Amino acid sequence: MRRCPICQADLETKKYKGVSVDECAENHGMFFDRGELQLAAASKDPDLRWLDFELFKFKDVKGSESDRKCPKCHTNMHDVRFEDSGVIVSTCPSCHGIWLDNKEFEKVVRSLESFVEGLSSQELTDAAGEELAEILTGPKGVSGEMKDFFAVSNLLETRYASEHPTLGKLIEVYYKYTPFR
Secondary structure (H helix, E strand, C coil): CCCCCCCCEEEEEEEEEEEEEECCCCCCEEECCCHHHHHHHHHHHHHHHCCCHHHHHHCCCCEEEEEEECCCCCCEEEEEEEHHHHHHECCCCCCEEEEECCCHHHHHHHHHHCCCCCCCCHHHHHHHHHHHHHHHHCCHHHHHHHHHHHHHHHHHHHHHHHCCCCHHHHHHHHHCCCCCC
């Protein structure tokens, strides 16, 4: 049985945003197995699905060692600051699980949404090109990588339409009179 790294209560497996996570009934912290945080964030906001924000892909993400034990493998976790969210994420260096205290998931998602909102149209263009290249070679398979490409393409279209209102109107007319979307 997995135990809460804060109060040692047994964790309960629950569906959260379509992903099975382990939650503490006492303090409502959540443990995400490797990759589950990204899936849950994408389920909450589909515009985030193309972001590959797994903390462990960066070799220099170590953080400071915590006294919290990983619910899965009982290794000492490391505390890492998640971008500019103010959230301290407890990460397991062994199994790559992630512990978030109560309500920190929402802060992580808001941080990711702010990051995406701050991207320029050029940065989104570059991201669309990267996602296009990953369709055949990416880790999510062709279907998953195509979904990522369409997600960032939709963001790019919205950004261009807001930055260039005339272009936005042309796109609206195009969609109105063609079967393509």
